[in-house]
Amino acid sequence: MVLKENKQALYFNMILGTIGNILIALVTMRYLVKEYDVIGYAITLFGFVLTTSYISYLEKKAGISKKFTWIRTIIATLSLLISALYFFYY
Secondary structure, eight states: OHHHHHHHHHHHHHHHHHHHHHHHHHHHHHHHHHTTOHHHHHHHHHHHHHHHHHHHHHHHHHTOOHHHHHHHHHHHHHHHHHHHHHHHHO
16 A cells, blocks of 8 residues: 555655656747857757656666657657647747
């Protein structure tokens, strides 16, 4: 029972961390698009990739399954790319 609650808390914190990571990247990109800073935009995307890979490493150390980690990474990357395309065109 305690182990299941610990896993649920771990997954919940992982989801919140992913949402926070995406929001920080989106706000940064929105600012850079308004300032027309293409280099800053590329650096932000690179930083997002590095941060996501570090979070994946920490999740592996915490014992989260690879399947769940891959699903989280794919969803986070797709949502960031879709949002980034929205900022470029609107």
